[in-house]
């Protein structure tokens with residue numbers, strides 16, 4: 548299949564492009580490089596042995612996106628990653644976040660309708676569940692009001708997809724609700740490139756281990772969890788990337804039988820605490836991470852991990868890699884920077 552990958556030079560996008568090639572598909576990357584670099588495209592080519600088609604541009608630009616469809620013709624489906632993703636920044640710049648994240652999806656949907664493209668996989672997030680009543684979280688759990696504009700754009704985007712697939716039944720869309728993606732490609736050639744001081748745990752951990760940051764602050768050790776620190780479902784980015792390919796293949800196989808709109812958790816099904824993650828990092832990489840315990844971070848969820856049985860049942864997908872694998876790969880990547 549020829550698959551449009553918006554945000555294909557980003558963290559999850561670049562790993563997904565590699566997996567698309569590995570599965571015999573033809574990725575077409577669209578990315579404005581606002582949070583990535585052109586050399587990532589070369590790295591994808593190095594890993595895959597094939598250079599991906601690449602169009603530099605903004606997904607909110609209808610003319611640009613329409614032109615890509617005209618030039619490429621017969622695009623079979625799209626994976627939509629292109630979005631701003633920093634929680635804190637979204638609170639400071641809500642209008643930019645709503646404008647970019649919502650407009651890019653609307654533009655893609657307009658272009659999909661216009662060009663008769665049927666299948667869309669959307670990059671959603673477990674953030675839509677808020678603080679869940681219980682874990683593991685099934686897809687039946689209610690969505691809760693988002694604590695930041697970024698999270699809200701994911702929820703709104705899910706509603707837009709649901710409503711659009713009612714009005715245009717030729718379109719099938721699946722929102723994948725990611726838990727916490729971590730790690731890097733095992734080659735060490737692509738990985739996460741945080742902008743400035745990392746917000747997320749693992750890039751901060753690797754930078755602290757590398758001496759680029761003095762020490763990690765663990766945000767709170769007084770939560771009602773076994774060791775007092777928050778628990779998350781950390782999923783290797785390569786497993787996550789493969790879930791997207793399985794989703795597109797599922798949509799293609801099922802064709803008219805698939806629901807027009809669906810949403811699926813993508814996680815490992817296991818909760819790991821922040822301190823457990825630090826212990827595993829030290830064990831597999833033989834390097835300790837300097838850290839201190841600090842106050843809780845506002846808005847943090849205490850515990851959050853997936854029930855991943857829907858992904859197994861519908862997509863025949865489940866995570867194969869471990870947190871240890873991801874931390875080894877993240878450290879290899881950090882050392883290459």
Ligand code: UFG
Nearest residue numbers: 634674727746747748749751764765766777779821844847
């Ligand atoms: N943490 C620290 N120190 C740090 C960074 C993180 O202790 O320097 C802890 C956090 O408190 C949290 C855990 O590590 O308990 C994971 O934090 P991340 O920031 O890596 O991930 P979150 O679960 O907070 O973020 C995820 C997604 C976001 C999403 C957010 C919404 O990565 O995309 O959930 O809650 F918006």
